[in-house]
Amino acid sequence: MTAVNGGAAPGGGAAADGVDTRSSTPRGRADDTVAGVVRQWHSVHPGLDTGPIEIIGRINRCAALFQQAEDAPLRRVGLTRPEFELLCALRRTGRELTPSEVARETFSSGAAVTKRLKQLTERALVERRGDTRDRRVAHVRLTDAGRDLVDGVLPEQLTYETAVLSGVDSAAQEELAVLLGELLGRLEGRLGAPRF
Numbered sequence: 001m002t003a004v005n006g007g008a009a010p011g012g013g014a015a016a017d018g019v020d021t022r023s024s025t026p027r028g029r030a031d032d033t034v035a036g037v038v039r040q041w042h043s044v045h046p047g048l049d050t051g052p053i054e055i056i057g058r059i060n061r062c063a064a065l066f067q068q069a070e071d072a073p074l075r076r077v078g079l080t081r082p083e084f085e086l087l088c089a090l091r092r093t094g095r096e097l098t099p100s101e102v103a104r105e106t107f108s109s110g111a112a113v114t115k116r117l118k119q120l121t122e123r124a125l126v127e128r129r130g131d132t133r134d135r136r137v138a139h140v141r142l143t144d145a146g147r148d149l150v151d152g153v154l155p156e157q158l159t160y161e162t163a164v165l166s167g168v169d170s171a172a173q174e175e176l177a178v179l180l181g182e183l184l185g186r187l188e189g190r191l192g193a194p195r196f
Helices: 033-044 051-068 072-076 081-093 099-106 110-122 144-164 170-191
Strands: 126-130 138-142
Touching: 033 051, 072 144, 081 099, 081 110, 081 126, 081 138, 081 144, 099 110, 099 138, 110 126, 138 144
Parallel strands: none
Antiparallel strands: 126 138
16 A cells, blocks of 8 residues: 555544544554554654554555465465466466456456466476367366365465465454455455356
């Protein structure tokens, strides 16, 4: 979020129901980098509503840290997370997909999918075939080696991700999953993103 990185944030004020939404201190008990950013904003703009920074900023920061983390099981087999997500999309749907369907399943651009498919095809983890009725259409499927790789790595990867989240107790994880699901559902509805 721009405000977290030092840019301007929108001004605060009263919510539509008349409740003042401005916060002079970071919400909750967190003492993280975003809490520091919020304190800095309050020192220069004491009346600023930093609620969006405290949520969106933390989501963005967590996402960046997750992406920077070493996904040991994936690295061991020479896969990037986007490549693994592509393989998983083919595995969980259980059918051939067109490149455009792969892009929708993995929330990726067409160019990124094309690059990943080329790399995974060269490793014999996926294979492409042309459509018998329309040569412009390609169909992608896992090879036996690709399926075996996903089935072998996925349990290890989930164990690794469980360890990453281990500092948050299970009840809080469940609550967080529900809250993030509600937020994602609203955003997908507003932005017209596909739901599966």
